[in-house]
Amino acid sequence: MTQSSGLALVDRHDVELAAQAAAGGRREFGELVRRHGSAVRALLRRMGAQAALADDVAQDAFIQAFERCAEFRGEGTFAAWVKRIAARLYLKRVAKEARYVAELDDDSTAPVVEHGDRVDLDEALKSLSEVERLCVSLCHGAGMAHPEIATALNLPLGTVKSHVKRGLDKLRARLQPHGPLGRTQHVG
Template identity: 45%
Template sequence: MPKAQDYYPDCPEPLLVSLARGGDRKAFEELVRRRQSWIRHLMQRCCGDRALADDLAQQVFLQVWLKLRGLKEPGAFGGWLKRLAISIWLQYLRKHDALLDAEEYSDNTAQQESPAEAMDLDAALSTLSDTVRLCIVLCYHEGMSHKEIAESTGLALGTVKSHINRGSQRLRECLSAYAESSNKENSL
């Protein structure tokens, strides 16, 4: 006779959230399985390091496990999870003093490769400072509006706009060489 847990992979997410909130570990496990890809990818875009991204993603899910009872609306799980992930990333930055962004770009800018060298998106993102990168990732990767980014990160709306404008410009500069080299390879 099949167990109720055998049906979890087909369960709607709000139901799984309700079950996990009540202490069902298998439901929580299924939530981790469903959402891990998104959170790990988001974290990797933010930090540019796969191992660190996985560690941070694990911390996000630990927080989910600890705080899930506080989530009143199971249907709002996705947005809640995203806010939790952003908060974990900001905590990490604060802990490592990385929010001291007096300069617009990180040290990687100084080691920038020559324009002739191709640069992919992850490498281009790594040339941005942590806060600029976070704003860019939330804007392009998560599709969040400037206002939503300001609310999630605690940055001023003007700062968010400025970070996104300058970050986009910087990425375009870095990636134009990549686009050109890709076009050349395709034409050969």
């Protein structure tokens, strides 16, 4: 129990926790990290980061979020806010290390890995080109608008929209449970 609200940390809303974290509440911020850390790391992995890099960028994003917690106004979810921070940090890191290539070969033959009737979204995302995966992940994982993505990736707005649409179309085709691309073909 905390003195300020009488509620245990796990019972408190993100907005309240963020406000207390902005006032220096480390325990409150720790609860926000506990709640949203895995979702931030999952977004980064879907954007193409290896596990160790996703952990590093997520940690950096939460440090930045703690330092800027007073800027969080509760107009959206805390999870979406920190995911946007993480996505931007990842893009900066990739650009800085010159690993990002604006255009890659669109043709992908990577199989979709299934577990019974469940299709693995992360494996399906790997079948997209790097730029499609980034655009789709930023749009639908980090909640960024197309113009924000265009600015972050230094791409024309129409190109971003095309990458998102093409990426979503490919994912829909691959994730169809009974479609021709929805099942892993067995060679035997």
